[in-house]
Amino acid sequence: MNNKPVALVTGANKGIGLQIAKDLTQHGFTVLIGSRRFEAGENVVQSVGPDARTIQLDVTDEASIAQAEARIRKSYGRLDVLVNNAGVGHGGAAGRSNAQIMAETRLSVVDLDELQTVFATNVFGVVAVTQAMLPLLREAPAAKIINISSATGSLTLNSDPSNPLRQYTSTYTASKSALNAITQALAIELEGTNIKVHAVCPGLTATDMSEYGGPVEDAAREPVRVASLASQSPTGTFSNAQGALPW
Numbered sequence: 001m002n003n004k005p006v007a008l009v010t011g012a013n014k015g016i017g018l019q020i021a022k023d024l025t026q027h028g029f030t031v032l033i034g035s036r037r038f039e040a041g042e043n044v045v046q047s048v049g050p051d052a053r054t055i056q057l058d059v060t061d062e063a064s065i066a067q068a069e070a071r072i073r074k075s076y077g078r079l080d081v082l083v084n085n086a087g088v089g090h091g092g093a094a095g096r097s098n099a100q101i102m103a104e105t106r107l108s109v110v111d112l113d114e115l116q117t118v119f120a121t122n123v124f125g126v127v128a129v130t131q132a133m134l135p136l137l138r139e140a141p142a143a144k145i146i147n148i149s150s151a152t153g154s155l156t157l158n159s160d161p162s163n164p165l166r167q168y169t170s171t172y173t174a175s176k177s178a179l180n181a182i183t184q185a186l187a188i189e190l191e192g193t194n195i196k197v198h199a200v201c202p203g204l205t206a207t208d209m210s211e212y213g214g215p216v217e218d219a220a221r222e223p224v225r226v227a228s229l230a231s232q233s234p235t236g237t238f239s240n241a242q243g244a245l246p247w
């Protein structure tokens with residue numbers, strides 16, 4: 001049986017999730033690279049390190065989640081860290097310019113199919129994966145759930161008229177507000193147990209999701225810091241690399 005702590009990172013075949021996976025192996029974790037396309041995980045697994053494995057995991061697919069849980073149970077019998085990182089910015093780019101996507105994903109006009117697609121991954125997917133993994137997290141001595149959120153989902157920050165980010169409210173930012181609410185609710189429900197629940201904003205990062213932003217190395221720093229805390233892990237809290245964020 002593996003003695004190293006085991007971390008599952010969803011959507012870890014590229015972008016911020018891949019960097020989180022790489023950094024977690026440097027902190028002594030065995031890392032499971034969740035990837036909805038198994039080959040995409042296999043293409044990067046060697047770059048993550050010898051203690052990385054690919055696990056097929058589509059967070060919107062009940063059967064895929066159940067199979068991933070069964071594989072982790074069989075190989076490790078527990079899960080120490082779950083990083084809910086998989087996310088989408090919108091319901092698909094086919095035939096749409098960036099300007100069109102921005103205009104069409106405002107809550108005042110958004111098509112409900114678009115809303116469903118984004119919430120299916122960013123919100124329902126997190127709940128489904130978390131629920132499935134809870135029994136494995138309960139088997140770890142001190143477990144953590146880290147939800148990769150965004151400061152653009154902060155209701156407090158969006159309530160401040162001087163906050164320039166508030167002009168970007170969208171289906172995506174609403175999904176992150178919902179994720180924040182879920183993070184807090186899970187933390188309350190799991191109070192007094194071995195499982196801590198925390199949300200992190202990685203900051204604007206240049207990936208396939210965002211044309212602009214800093215490097216993935218910077219984005220991974222805060223989630224990896226929280227995942228690696230030996231004790232006094234935060235719960236019911238939200239942070240970025242600069243410190244605490246308001247819900």
Ligand code: NDP
Nearest residue numbers: 011015016036058059085086087150204205207208209210
């Ligand atoms: P990327 O688009 O680079 O990566 C997203 C990852 O999620 C990919 O691995 C993608 O898989 C995966 N994914 C999407 N849908 C599913 C699904 N149904 N099941 C499993 N995996 C899925 O984006 P980022 O790395 O930028 O984003 C990572 C997280 O960080 C997201 O939650 C995002 O909202 C958050 N974030 C990003 C910011 C940024 O500026 N980039 C800022 C704040 C938060 P595939 O390769 O198959 O598409």
